[in-house]
Amino acid sequence: MNTVTAPVITTTYREALRMALREALQRDPRVFLMGEDVGRYGGTYAVSKGLLEEFGEERIRDTPLSESAFVGAGIGAALNGMLPIVEVMTCNFSLLALDQILNNAATLRHMSGGQFNIPLVIRMATGAGRQLAAQHSHSFEGWYAHIPGIRVVTPATLEDARGMLWTALMDPDPVIMFENALLYNLEGELATDAGAVDIDRAAVRRPGSDLTLVTYGGSLPKTLQAAERLAAQNISAEVIDLRTLRPLDMTTVLGSLAKTHRMVIIDEGWKSGSLAAEIMARVMEQAFYELDAPIERVCSAEVPIPYARHLEQAAIPQVETILAAALRTVKQHV
């Protein structure tokens, strides 16, 4: 018998997430989804649309505007045998639940000397770029990646949108999944048998030899575009999608650097104290002598994200700014 590869369908990041939610709900009765407007409204970004009709109110649970209480309740339910998926509409509102996430979800296992587990998944939208102004444009992935005790994942492809959720649910510890809101409409092909994927390793999204572009989440499509344009100038860029921001897979990052000796990090967080800064620091610690040029970072400007479109676009990473940083990096000779 020949091995047949499964047929592919054209779908979106949003649909892929919904497939993952549906599968999880079908597969395990302990799984339930809760959050603001996940049910009746059909999900703020329509990710959970139709699930209420399919699974009912017990398992697709609309919550009041009580971020601290329902995230905390998710932690409590996870402590007591359930596998909750808590949707916090956007990371902007997760600040109201930060105490529960940081002081309970991330610490209970440790404080109890390893007696308890919190198998919880928290999903939230993140990112700027839609002219929603300062309070609605945050990128807090890097902040959350600062916290020991939680795992942070950032699906940026259809495969990861489809496959990370189940693996995250099976993880005995709390996992926060950041979905960049600009990715929901991302279209692409997905195998009909696509399923769980690992949440441990970074992925090389484009192989290359002249420099390494390290990124994640909403900046991945921009970085791939920049790599394409670099190729037109005969510069071969390797693009690494971190996928998981905590714990960081430095093996993949350093493996690439050992080949290219040059690196640019693209991260939508503010530059000061960013995830990009952490990666840079680890390269300094672990692979300083591999570098042929200083590492560059393309991050958000040190400003609350402004409303006006041209100012907002100037504040966040762009293909042009990635390209410029990459060119500076390859033109430095040691």
Added chain:
Amino acid sequence: MTPDPILARKLLHEMVRIRRFEEKSAELYSAGKIRGFLHLYIGEEAVATGVMQALQPEDAVFATYREHGHALARGLSAGAIMAEMYGKVEGCSHGRGGSMHLFDAAAKFYGGNAIVGGGLPLTVGYALAQKMQQRTGLAACFFGEGAIAEGEFHESMNLASLWNVPALFLCENNLYAMGTALERSEADTNLVEKAASYRIAGKSVDGMDVLAVLEAAQQAAQFVRAGNGPYFLEFRTYRFRAHSMFDPELYRSKAEVERWKQRCPIAGFSVRAISEGWLTPQTIAAIEAEVAREIAQAVEFAEAGTWEPVETLTRDVYTARVQPE
């Protein structure tokens, strides 16, 4: 309450001004001139109109992301608001805030806040500062009924009452928080009682009747100004449009929306004003014409506005310091 013709004209003018401004905003959103989130106040005009009429220039106003009507009624120019939504420098927040973040220091308008409940603690602190500095103005805070589920609401009510501050809490109960109906989010839907549990006096008011709103707001403001502590008003109202421009409205029936539209605050007041002899149809037509002119000018002003150069991207993050010599 029986208004004299001047007050009746003023109230209708303000409500029509808000309605037409919002309709124009929706149109400009579809045309791509306004971006981001746009939350319309259509259907709820009587609340901001009646309350602002009861406030004084010395009072401060805190509002939500659904605040165009409040900004207009507080006296911000339609042009400055429209320019803000265009993202122009001439906007009331210089293009940095957009629809959800209208600010005006001179009008003591402390903004559009896009975090539900976010304005409540600020209001308590502002009112506390008024008291500590023996100033007379009160602090008024508008918020949706959805905010009542937030811890910040309860913490703020308690503090306001405990410290006996001059705060006026104005809950716009339009029955939905995005797609979540009040009875699906509150175990007890009696909102006035929640305030009462913090020993804050309160009242529920028909938010579709501008005269009822005005009367209740005047009494409440008087109560607060007299040093009796905070007061809570619930306005029962309804938004005729979607939550924002992205809402497919799966959670409520067209029939329900139609029923509420029968109680349109503008149509209702117009009919009554004519039958009571407060206003003539000619006056009402004149109001429409004045408003149409004002809004056309506001759009022109916004169109003619300027874009801030990107070189100043990081301005207004910190206050410029005077360098020591």
